[in-house]
Amino acid sequence: DPAQSVDTDRIAADPRDIPDPVDWDEPRHHEIEIATTEEIAEVEPGVTFQYMTFGGQVPGPMVRVREGDTINLTLTNESESAMPHNIDFHATYGPGGGADDTTIGPGESATIEFQAMYPGIHVYHCAVPNMDHHISAGMFGAILVEPEDGLPEVDHEFYFGQHELYTEGQAGEEGHHGFDFDSMRAEDPTYVCLNGEAYAFTGNGYGPMTVDKGDTVRVFFASGGPNLTSSVHPIGNVMSRYYRDGDLLSEPDRNIETAPVAPGTVAAWEMETPVPGPIKIVDHALSRVVRKGMMGVIEVEGE
Amino acid sequence: DPAQSVDTDRIAADPRDIPDPVDWDEPRHHEIEIATTEEIAEVEPGVTFQYMTFGGQVPGPMVRVREGDTINLTLTNESESAMPHNIDFHATYGPGGGADDTTIGPGESATIEFQAMYPGIHVYHCAVPNMDHHISAGMFGAILVEPEDGLPEVDHEFYFGQHELYTEGQAGEEGHHGFDFDSMRAEDPTYVCLNGEAYAFTGNGYGPMTVDKGDTVRVFFASGGPNLTSSVHPIGNVMSRYYRDGDLLSEPDRNIETAPVAPGTVAAWEMETPVPGPIKIVDHALSRVVRKGMMGVIEVEGE
Amino acid sequence: DPAQSVDTDRIAADPRDIPDPVDWDEPRHHEIEIATTEEIAEVEPGVTFQYMTFGGQVPGPMVRVREGDTINLTLTNESESAMPHNIDFHATYGPGGGADDTTIGPGESATIEFQAMYPGIHVYHCAVPNMDHHISAGMFGAILVEPEDGLPEVDHEFYFGQHELYTEGQAGEEGHHGFDFDSMRAEDPTYVCLNGEAYAFTGNGYGPMTVDKGDTVRVFFASGGPNLTSSVHPIGNVMSRYYRDGDLLSEPDRNIETAPVAPGTVAAWEMETPVPGPIKIVDHALSRVVRKGMMGVIEVEGE
Numbered sequence: 062d063p064a065q066s067v068d069t070d071r072i073a074a075d076p077r078d079i080p081d082p083v084d085w086d087e088p089r090h091h092e093i094e095i096a097t098t099e100e101i102a103e104v105e106p107g108v109t110f111q112y113m114t115f116g117g118q119v120p121g122p123m124v125r126v127r128e129g130d131t132i133n134l135t136l137t138n139e140s141e142s143a144m145p146h147n148i149d150f151h152a153t154y155g156p157g158g159g160a161d162d163t164t165i166g167p168g169e170s171a172t173i174e175f176q177a178m179y180p181g182i183h184v185y186h187c188a189v190p191n192m193d194h195h196i197s198a199g200m201f202g203a204i205l206v207e208p209e210d211g212l213p214e215v216d217h218e219f220y221f222g223q224h225e226l227y228t229e230g231q232a233g234e235e236g237h238h239g240f241d242f243d244s245m246r247a248e249d250p251t252y253v254c255l256n257g258e259a260y261a262f263t264g265n266g267y268g269p270m271t272v273d274k275g276d277t278v279r280v281f282f283a284s285g286g287p288n289l290t291s292s293v294h295p296i297g298n299v300m301s302r303y304y305r306d307g308d309l310l311s312e313p314d315r316n317i318e319t320a321p322v323a324p325g326t327v328a329a330w331e332m333e334t335p336v337p338g339p340i341k342i343v344d345h346a347l348s349r350v351v352r353k354g355m356m357g358v359i360e361v362e363g364e
Numbered sequence: 365d366p367a368q369s370v371d372t373d374r375i376a377a378d379p380r381d382i383p384d385p386v387d388w389d390e391p392r393h394h395e396i397e398i399a400t401t402e403e404i405a406e407v408e409p410g411v412t413f414q415y416m417t418f419g420g421q422v423p424g425p426m427v428r429v430r431e432g433d434t435i436n437l438t439l440t441n442e443s444e445s446a447m448p449h450n451i452d453f454h455a456t457y458g459p460g461g462g463a464d465d466t467t468i469g470p471g472e473s474a475t476i477e478f479q480a481m482y483p484g485i486h487v488y489h490c491a492v493p494n495m496d497h498h499i500s501a502g503m504f505g506a507i508l509v510e511p512e513d514g515l516p517e518v519d520h521e522f523y524f525g526q527h528e529l530y531t532e533g534q535a536g537e538e539g540h541h542g543f544d545f546d547s548m549r550a551e552d553p554t555y556v557c558l559n560g561e562a563y564a565f566t567g568n569g570y571g572p573m574t575v576d577k578g579d580t581v582r583v584f585f586a587s588g589g590p591n592l593t594s595s596v597h598p599i600g601n602v603m604s605r606y607y608r609d610g611d612l613l614s615e616p617d618r619n620i621e622t623a624p625v626a627p628g629t630v631a632a633w634e635m636e637t638p639v640p641g642p643i644k645i646v647d648h649a650l651s652r653v654v655r656k657g658m659m660g661v662i663e664v665e666g667e
Numbered sequence: 668d669p670a671q672s673v674d675t676d677r678i679a680a681d682p683r684d685i686p687d688p689v690d691w692d693e694p695r696h697h698e699i700e701i702a703t704t705e706e707i708a709e710v711e712p713g714v715t716f717q718y719m720t721f722g723g724q725v726p727g728p729m730v731r732v733r734e735g736d737t738i739n740l741t742l743t744n745e746s747e748s749a750m751p752h753n754i755d756f757h758a759t760y761g762p763g764g765g766a767d768d769t770t771i772g773p774g775e776s777a778t779i780e781f782q783a784m785y786p787g788i789h790v791y792h793c794a795v796p797n798m799d800h801h802i803s804a805g806m807f808g809a810i811l812v813e814p815e816d817g818l819p820e821v822d823h824e825f826y827f828g829q830h831e832l833y834t835e836g837q838a839g840e841e842g843h844h845g846f847d848f849d850s851m852r853a854e855d856p857t858y859v860c861l862n863g864e865a866y867a868f869t870g871n872g873y874g875p876m877t878v879d880k881g882d883t884v885r886v887f888f889a890s891g892g893p894n895l896t897s898s899v900h901p902i903g904n905v906m907s908r909y910y911r912d913g914d915l916l917s918e919p920d921r922n923i924e925t926a927p928v929a930p931g932t933v934a935a936w937e938m939e940t941p942v943p944g945p946i947k948i949v950d951h952a953l954s955r956v957v958r959k960g961m962m963g964v965i966e967v968e969g970e
């Protein structure tokens with residue numbers, strides 16, 4: 062099929078677009094609004110796909126609160142939508158993590174309120190009955206519940222999300238890629254994306270993220286799935302403090318090269334940058350990197 | 365093929381059927397008898413399969429002892445069986461974890477005795493040459509070796525086992541499903557089961573497990589495989605203390621949403637239940653949940 | 668296709684061929700030379716494959732240094748080669764972990780020098796654009812950077828590497844197996860090897876490794892991939908101290924039966940041997956053991 066006209070120039074979330082670190086020490090109340098959208102965008106130049114999103118981006122906007130804060134979330138399903146959507150926060154106790162109370166048809170809104178009781182970094186995602194399809198179409202993001210004592214200060218934070226696209230085409234085949242339920246059932250994706258696109262944060266896309274030599278860097282890495290476990294690895298670096306499975310309360314692991322990040326998990330880590338050059342964030346199941354799109358670059362600038 | 369007549373009304377083990385916690389503090393001697401069976405049962409209504417089991421249930425009966433206890437195990441292969449079977453306890457040092465000394469044909473018995481030297485929660489399984497087939501047919505379970513100081517007290521414990529079925533049919537296709545070695549070789553299962561059936565502990569099966577709001581809950585989660593890694597997750601909850609890979613001696617991880625559980629591992633965790641409603645135990649590789657049967661519910665009752 | 672004539676009688680690295688433990692306490696300088704080769708060898712009797720290697724063996728030679736040491740590495744691509752190669756050390760900061768500065772055509776050499784700044788046990792591998800092919804052909808190994816205080820003393824150390832072969836044939840099918848990019852893209856391997864061959868360290872190959880009853884054993888286990896996560900398990904034993912993902916600085920996990928080892932990771936563990944008999948090192952995704960070659964034996968000798 063020929064490529065379709067796009068509804069947006071870019072589906073990839075900006076990895077730098079993260080709320081500021083928590084700088085308060087009393088419980089706060091947050092009013093958060095997120096719209097669910099359905100829009101056609103490019104996976105890579107010449108390849109279009111019917112995305113579904115939180116906030117018009119993949120991954121959806123990162124939410125950041127402090128342990129004990131209250132979140133009042135209004136989810137609005139755009140009137141142009143064809144499907145119902147909802148939201149399951151892995152950061153909340155209760156039915157479907159909020160999904161049961163937020164299932165809304167096109168043009169509808171729902172509001173839930175919950176207290177962020179357990180610190181950690183967690184996934185949120187759409188959880189309608191065909192949730193694997195909705196997540197594969199882009200409906201996942203991360204919520205960070207900082208512990209009372211916060212996180213170590215760093216110079217830069219980035220927010221990435223890996224997930225897989227199941228389509229009737231082959232990676233790189235120009236045209237519109239229809240969704241393929243058979244390959245999803247077989248867990249055999251066409252693309253494995255970073256922030257919803259193929260190779261978006263390289264010279265072939267929006268360019269790399271940049272930091273200065275000597276900066277400390279923290280990465281929040283959401284594994285959306287719906288099915289694959291990522292073997293996350295920073296080429297040319299090491300994860301010097303690794304918060305396995307988003308555990309922010311235990312001592313982080315040390316000098317981790319590669320680690321499994323199951324679908325439905327957000328991992329986080331901190332890196333040092335003593336040497337200039339690219340740090341390539343990949344899934345070390347390398348055929349996903351070489352053949353399916355899963356790579357993004359943080360460029361360390363300096364001499 | 366048409367569905368076959370069943371040898372048992374239910375293959376799914378009752379998740380509540382667990383030995384009591386250790387309440388002794390001197391080494392004990394345990395006489396344990398387990399029968400291996402081969403029986404046709406339903407995966408879901410209208411779908412039959414040729415199971416092989418320990419004790420007529422999937423997963424097999426949970427064994428629970430204290431570090432330093434002695435286990436005298438008699439394995440009996442029912443005379444109606446067509447195949448030899450044996451048992452490999454991951455909790456014991458020695459050839460095949462006991463498998464070499466317990467390989468028995470139909471109508472035979474074998475007895476082994478071993479001391480449970482290392483605390484942890486471990487898998488047992490049949491380990492004949494075609495062990496992947498026997499495990500896929502249901503032959504796995506868990507043995508808990510409690511540390512000298514025991515485990516934290518909780519209000520409820522549940523015992524679940526995930527494993528995958530490789531058949532010539534598609535999930536949901538009525539009739540008898542013959543075993544399919546080709547899809548097993550490709551690690552592309554038809555069903556991914558909790559306690560041997562599809563959706564057994566939901567309203568469509570035997571109903572959910574129930575606890576009262578405020579109860580503390582511990583789950584023992586055996587990943588039988590034979591091939592898939594589970595990305596275990598409790599929907600609407602969090603694993604507040606997670607015993608990764610069954611390690612009961614290190615400090616548990618904290619507030620884990622999802623974690624990888626390799627085939628041949630038993631993980632365990634504790635949860636709090638401050639909010640009523642269902643907690644859905646899933647593999648967060650969600651196509652296994654939506655399309656292949658892998659979900660069971662713990663209902664938190666109360667206001 | 669008929670089997671081809673071999674360039675070497677054996678591609679499997681000797682698991683005992685490991686540099687001695689660090690016994691120095693001041694920073695050292697190491698001159699290391701590794702040749703990249705392309706050679707035909709047997710996967711199992713009667714089955715040939717076009718390997719690519721570091722040092723003529725799979726996995727490549729283990730490098731062992733102390734935190735703070737300097738490595739001066741010369742990589743030489745044999746003149747008989749058809750392809751360019753390079754080397755990415757997961758143990759070094761900088762572009763491609765060294766790959767950018769070592770890409771060499773047939774007959775060329777390149778030298779890099781770097782300081783081993785972060786302790787841990789890490790993978791190295793070829794990282795040319797088709798790196799998944801080169802790794803599948805055998806181009807991976809391990810570098811151990813010992814912490815300042817070293818590792819616990821043990822009686823025996825072994826070095827194993829798991830990786831997968833993607834070929835146009837079926838496992839066990841005699842003849843020459845051409846490389847199959849389609850099955851690599853689908854992550855559906857023909858063989859899953861230990862040290863590059865099928866069942867090499869069993870009675871059908873070079874025989875088991877041997878230790879004496881009561882010996883302590885450490886295993887370095889490199890997961891080359893390029894795509895599969897290993898569920899590593901020692902049949903008839905337990906990993907009493909498990910260095911998850913090669914983390915040598917945190918407290919090791921305790922009594923781990925099975926653990927995920929992502930491609931691009933080296934795990935390590937220590938075992939006790941109180942009972943004689945075979946310890947079978949496997950990937951507990953058992954169809955890889957039963958049907959694809961992934962097993963090696965450490966025989967515990969004694970009464």
Ligand SMILES: [Cu+2]
Pocket residue numbers: 113144145146147187188189195200
């Ligand atoms: Cu939706």
Ligand SMILES: [Cu+2]
Pocket residue numbers: 149151184186325597599648
């Ligand atoms: Cu979820």
Ligand SMILES: [Cu+2]
Pocket residue numbers: 416447448449450490491492498503
């Ligand atoms: Cu059996």
Ligand SMILES: [Cu+2]
Pocket residue numbers: 452454489628900902951
């Ligand atoms: Cu086993």
Ligand SMILES: [Cu+2]
Pocket residue numbers: 719750751752753793794795801806
């Ligand atoms: Cu190469």
Ligand SMILES: [Cu+2]
Pocket residue numbers: 294296345755757792931
């Ligand atoms: Cu690498």
Ligand code: NA
Pocket residue numbers: 227228229230231232241244250251
């Ligand atoms: Na496709």
Ligand code: NA
Pocket residue numbers: 181182183184306307308326327328619620621622
């Ligand atoms: Na998390």
Ligand code: NA
Pocket residue numbers: 530531532533534544547553554
């Ligand atoms: Na099937």
Ligand code: NA
Pocket residue numbers: 484485486487609610611629630631922923924925
């Ligand atoms: Na265990």
Ligand code: NA
Pocket residue numbers: 833834835836837838847850856857
């Ligand atoms: Na093949």
Ligand code: NA
Pocket residue numbers: 316317318319787788789790912913914932933934
């Ligand atoms: Na490592």
Ligand SMILES: [Zn+2]
Pocket residue numbers: 090131133174
């Ligand atoms: Zn409010």
Ligand SMILES: [Zn+2]
Pocket residue numbers: 113145146147186187188189195196200
């Ligand atoms: Zn959705």
Ligand SMILES: [Zn+2]
Pocket residue numbers: 216217272273276
């Ligand atoms: Zn900066």
Ligand SMILES: [Zn+2]
Pocket residue numbers: 393434436477
């Ligand atoms: Zn006895």
